[in-house]
Amino acid sequence: FRPRLSLVKLHELLSFSQWMIVRGVGSYLSASLPSLLLGKLSGAVNLGIYRVSSELATLSSGEILAPLARVLYPALVEARDSDSGFRRAVSLALSVQFLITLPVCVGLAFVSNELVAVFLGPKWTSAGPVLMLLALAGMFVVFQHTGGYALLAIGNRTPQRASALA
Numbered sequence: 001f002r003p004r005l006s007l008v009k010l011h012e013l014l015s016f017s018q019w020m021i022v023r024g025v026g027s028y029l030s031a032s033l034p035s036l037l038l039g040k041l042s043g044a045v046n047l048g049i050y051r052v053s054s055e056l057a058t059l060s061s062g063e064i065l066a067p068l069a070r071v072l073y074p075a076l077v078e079a080r081d082s083d084s085g086f087r088r089a090v091s092l093a094l095s096v097q098f099l100i101t102l103p104v105c106v107g108l109a110f111v112s113n114e115l116v117a118v119f120l121g122p123k124w125t126s127a128g129p130v131l132m133l134l135a136l137a138g139m140f141v142v143f144q145h146t147g148g149y150a151l152l153a154i155g156n157r158t159p160q161r162a163s164a165l166a
Contacts, residue, residue: 019151030144049127052120057134058141060108061101065145068097072146076153090150097142108135 034054039047072093079089108115112135113128120127 016155023148049130053127053130053134056131057138060104061138061141064100065097069149073149073153076150080153090146093146094142097146101142102139105135105139
């Protein structure tokens with residue numbers, strides 16, 4: 001056997017990879033664009049407040065959702081051949097993740113000012129209200145998280161198959 005460069009399976013590879021590329025670009029823009037715009041429009045101090053608040057707000061939901069992804073992706077791949085089973089799996093995943101992250105994000109929002117005062121000190125008090133808003137917005141990361149894994153699970157299926165998410 002002598003390996004050669006071949007483009008025979010390129011279409012098959014790209015049909016799966018397209019979802020990973022879209023997800024990667026979307027994640028990068030979602031993470032970077034607010035910081036770039038805020039830094040340009042509002043200055044370094046406000047950017048620092050936003051970045052610290054953002055890190056604290058996403059830390060809680062991220063630490064919860066990451067272990068669930070190890071179970072979520074294989075379960076969605078297993079259910080992808082049945083429209084009703086796939087919808088049920090996505091719905092169950094959304095429900096469970098939202099049930100777990102909702103109290104964490106709301107609790108973080110309630111104690112945001114105190115958390116900033118204790119852990120960051122008095123110089124960061126203006127980060128408390130920003131943390132509160134970002135913690136509440138963090139509840140909706142569940143939809144992005146589950147939707148991303150659902151798109152990866154359907155892999156190289158046709159675009160009509162993606163309608164199973166609706």
